[in-house]
Amino acid sequence: MKDATFIIFGATGDLTRRKIIPAIYKLVKNKKLRSFRIIGCARSKKNIQTILSQSKKFARDVQASRWRKIVKNSVYQVLDFYKEEDYTQLAVLLGKQQRIFYLATAPEHFHIISKYLAKYKLARKTDNVVYEKPFGHDLYSAKKINKCISTVFNEKQIYRIDHYLGKELVGDITLMRFTNRILEPLWNSKHIAQIQIVMTEDLLVGKRGGFYDKYGVLKDVVQNHALQLLALTAMEAPKMLSGEYIRSEKARVLKRTQVTAALVGQYHGYKSEPGVTKNSTTETFAALQLKINNSRWRGVPFYILAGKALVKKQTSIHIKFKEVHCLLAKSCPSDSNYFTIRIQPDNGFSLELNSKMPGKKQAIIPVNMDFCEKCRFGPNTPEAYETLLEDVLCGDQSVFVRKDEIEYAWKIIDRVRKGKIYSYKKGTGGPPALDAWNKKNGVLWKEVSK
């Protein structure tokens, strides 16, 4: 049980309502948080009650007594990020409790907010500062933010959020890789043919048009989520399965990673979405081939497929093993083994094995062994933001992104040569040109176009 004051910058935004407040509620409910306060800050005049009442449905199944606690302990403070006097006003509200500053704002404000938090001594040495993604929009801007916040805070106080790292199955990648004899010795170029990271959405840009158009899919989800998944899947064994060792190994492998082929696309009608410029060349779809230049992965292509307005929402990692030399007299295995980690929806993992076709002696059929997390543990596993906020409370940085990781990831994305932007129909598997690209680059996406 911890005590804390949460100061949320960007309190009128979607993230506060949908994720941050519900996560704090869950911490209260699960007795991780004892005495606490929530201070919502933003420039516009708002009532904290309005924000909370909009937030309630996202907290799901709230107990009235516990929610009243949230209401009682929350206040709203008008704050213009660029007005120094507003910070002194905020200072008056803060007590002795540990403070968690949550910067749920656009990254261009990170540097000024950080500066004033330090200047007016709002953030003390023992307080933590959380930075929402995106962390910059390219290597240059990310370096600039890092440089600025490093001068006012210790790296130990800095929590760069990638909420994917709070997801159960993402946390499971490292654990599974390094504690299972049936996986660990096979996890290299000798046995693995290719690795696919698929991160598709069926939704369009929706209300995020203005933001999205400045970023595109590569900066919105590939630079952070997809490359973090790649790093966890590809990294060398850390000395121990604990935070700093894992962050070092992730940084090391990202440093060796580069995009070797790319195809980008934009869905039909994107240019008419609210907030999007009429002649936008922002990509809403990307297929990447990546190579990792080290001895474990030499010769093994990695692929990332990400985009909006596609067939379905899913995030999965598919490990495609090489074939075993064919021993069969009459017929050969038609497919390799796949180990799939399903991050969402329907968390779990599965293994596709070659088995005997019933009634035939030497005919092979791939069959699936499955583990579904919900089926085993029920639906109440913690959500990413709850896990992440609890870590901030406890000072555990292991699932937050370190300075060097984030810069290596931006470097990878900055160097992508996008080429022509192909358009594609909503609800399809991407641009028609993808077929030829797949063939040329040696990928047969697992379960993507279904």
Added chain:
Amino acid sequence: MKDATFIIFGATGDLTRRKIIPAIYKLVKNKKLRSFRIIGCARSKKNIQTILSQSKKFARDVQASRWRKIVKNSVYQVLDFYKEEDYTQLAVLLGKQQRIFYLATAPEHFHIISKYLAKYKLARKTDNVVYEKPFGHDLYSAKKINKCISTVFNEKQIYRIDHYLGKELVGDITLMRFTNRILEPLWNSKHIAQIQIVMTEDLLVGKRGGFYDKYGVLKDVVQNHALQLLALTAMEAPKMLSGEYIRSEKARVLKRTQVTAALVGQYHGYKSEPGVTKNSTTETFAALQLKINNSRWRGVPFYILAGKALVKKQTSIHIKFKEVHCLLAKSCPSDSNYFTIRIQPDNGFSLELNSKMPGKKQAIIPVNMDFCEKCRFGPNTPEAYETLLEDVLCGDQSVFVRKDEIEYAWKIIDRVRKGKIYSYKKGTGGPPALDAWNKKNGVLWKEVSK
């Protein structure tokens, strides 16, 4: 579609009614058999209609029109195995069709029947002879039978049945081992800690007391079924996944196998079973430790557990992998990975992996991935005897036991030092002394005592 005449010796026995006739019916139903005849032979006077009507329920869901075909094409012939003139009588009934002689008799009659089948030219060079198990009762008797039948038949005509080899999941062992990258490279002493073959029954000896008392569990199921499972699990990669290569590899590994520890038991009340001698020392339970002296398996113990009157009926092979060196800061994996092949009931296989305990960062919990054959392919996969008879029809010997295999298997059993016979209560996991034996011999049986 084949044509054949089946001549069943021991036609009044249980096996004919329960397995052989129903299997022939299935072959007719599944259009594997076109023109056919069944000649049931035994010493006592019997009506073929009685045998068939008792057999009908074992054939399950028979279609009247097809069953009439069985009835129409079946005859009964009184035949004393030791009367030469009876064989000449039988000869009169045989036409030009391919003949399949099925010796469903006790092994002591194998040699005389074979001799007369040859002498009176009932079995021609193109006809096949099937020998039911048990094939002898020790190495000496098995060699004697082999010697005798080898002088009158070609090994190509000789089909020694082990009906376990006709079971779907048994046929799957080789296929899975050698066509899956996730299994093949790990299948050796570097990665496997131990292998357990569990073959338990909840039933008592029932009507088989007289027979059973002469054999006991080691000769009744271990010498054949359990050692065949061991051979398939342990053998080296055959040049091709086809009959003769597999039989050679099974023989090779059995030659290198020996029992290094044994504990035998007899269930309470066994001595009062009908047919059992009052001071019987026959074992109804056995736990064995075996070693295989080759480079793949040096240092890896194999275990067999078999018996009657135990908790439940199951046949499974459990591959227990070694632990991965512990990388975890806070807690360690509590269990190794298990790959389990369930031969009966509930055919399928499963893999137990270490996974992340939801909501905890570094706590491990073993979770199960499962494949259930029935769930995927429905309940209508062929039964063992149907598969086996079809193979005999087609001249495919791959799932029949070759002369050398059967002799190596008997040699292993002949050399077991049984020691004291421990008694145990019906419906338990075996003799209480098993606990100490397990500890001493390094085995923790998977799921046996549940």
